[in-house]
Amino acid sequence: xxxxxxxxxxxxxxxxxxxxxxxxxxxxxxxxxxxxxxxxxxxxxxxxxxxxxxxxxxxxxxxxxxxxxxxxxxxxxxxxxxxxxxxxxxxxxxxxxxxxxxxxxxxxxxxxxxxxxxxxxxxxxxxxxxxxxxxxxxxxxxxxxxxxxxxxxxxxxxxxxxxxxxxxxxxxxxxxxxxxxxxxxxxxxxxxxxxxxxxxxxxxxxx
Numbered sequence: 001x002x003x004x005x006x007x008x009x010x011x012x013x014x015x016x017x018x019x020x021x022x023x024x025x026x027x028x029x030x031x032x033x034x035x036x037x038x039x040x041x042x043x044x045x046x047x048x049x050x051x052x053x054x055x056x057x058x059x060x061x062x063x064x065x066x067x068x069x070x071x072x073x074x075x076x077x078x079x080x081x082x083x084x085x086x087x088x089x090x091x092x093x094x095x096x097x098x099x100x101x102x103x104x105x106x107x108x109x110x111x112x113x114x115x116x117x118x119x120x121x122x123x124x125x126x127x128x129x130x131x132x133x134x135x136x137x138x139x140x141x142x143x144x145x146x147x148x149x150x151x152x153x154x155x156x157x158x159x160x161x162x163x164x165x166x167x168x169x170x171x172x173x174x175x176x177x178x179x180x181x182x183x184x185x186x187x188x189x190x191x192x193x194x195x196x197x198x199x200x201x202x203x204x205x206x207x
Contacts, residue, residue: 011070011071011072012030012031012032012033012071012072012074012196012201013032013033013034013035013064013068013071013072013073013074014032014033014034014035014074015035015036015037015060015061015063015064015065015073015074015075015076016034016036016037016060016074016075016076017034017036018186018187020164020166020185020186020187021076021185021186021187022034024182024185024186024187024189025074025187025189025192027189028189028192028193028196028203029203030201030203032074035064035067035068037059037060037063037064037075038063039056039059039060039063041056041077043079043086043088049079049080049081049086049109049111050079050081050111050113050132050134052077052079052086052111053077053078053079053111053112053113053132054077054113054115054130054132056075056077056113057075057076057077057113057114057115057130058075058115058117058128058130059075060075060076060077060115061073061074061075061115061116061117061128062075062117065117065119068119069119070119070120071119072116072117072118072119072120072196072199072201073116073117073119074114074115074116074187074192075114075115075116075117076112076113076114076115076186076187076188077112077113078110078111078112078113078160078186079110079111079113079160080108080109080110080111080160080161081108081109081110081111082102082103082106082108082109087099087103087108087160087161087162088160089157089158089159089160090156090157090159090162091157091158092157093151093152093155093157095157096151096156096157096162097144097147097148097151099161099162100139100142100147100150100151100162100163100172101144101147103139103161103163103172104139104140104141104142105138105139105140105141106138106139107136107137107138107139108136108137108138108139108161109134109135109136109137110134110135110137110160110161110183110184111132111133111134112132112133112134112135112183112184112186112187112188113130113131113132113133114130114131114132114133114187114188114191114192114195115128115129115130116128116129116130116192116195116196116199118199120199121199129195129198131188131191131195133178133179133180133183133188133191134178134183135176135177135178135180135183135184136176136177136178137163137165137173137175137176137177137184138173138174138175138176139163139172139173139174140171140172140173140174142171142172150168150169150171150172153168154167154168154169156169165184165185166185
């Protein structure tokens with residue numbers, strides 16, 4: 001374990017351009033920087049959704065970690081799955097509407113992977129920690145008009161499964177099952193706190 005990282009000491013980096021992940025990490029009251037990694041997010045052939053999420057979270061952490069070798073870097077990725085079919089980021093209104101129509105009254109599993117890379121740790125088996133936190137979401141049955149109004153208002157075209165639960169997307173959902181309420185938003189804070197504590201991060205200054 002590296003030396004403790006007090007709340008007043010920088011050295012923590014979020015490898016993501018997501019506003020929602022940034023807002024979640026802010027809740028921990030520790031300083032951090034944000035760097036957006038340049039990573040190809042195309043799934044590999046034959047790769048399962050949770051495998052894609054874990055691999056991409058690690059690639060993001062590694063890409064930023066190479067530029068900041070002494071930092072603790074947080075990478076995260078999310079892949080939605082419906083009947084073993086991955087639901088990626090729609091990218092357009094038309095594709096988003098098709099996704100939401102498929103999901104009506106059905107259960108979708110969101111795999112939210114997390115990777116913490118501690119550049120100070122010299123032992124490879126301890127330098128990288130990974131976890132996948134699945135969340136099962138049941139969607140309401142809504143009319144196409146309601147779905148269209150949601151999409152035009154929220155425009156969640158960069159969001160896996162087209163549903164931003166942290167905003168207006170909550171109206172799409174009937175129930176959520178998860179061990180971590182923050183996982184669906186994109187950054188599982190319960191798992192993250194465990195990982196950062198292993199890295200020696202201090203969440204409360206000693207008196």
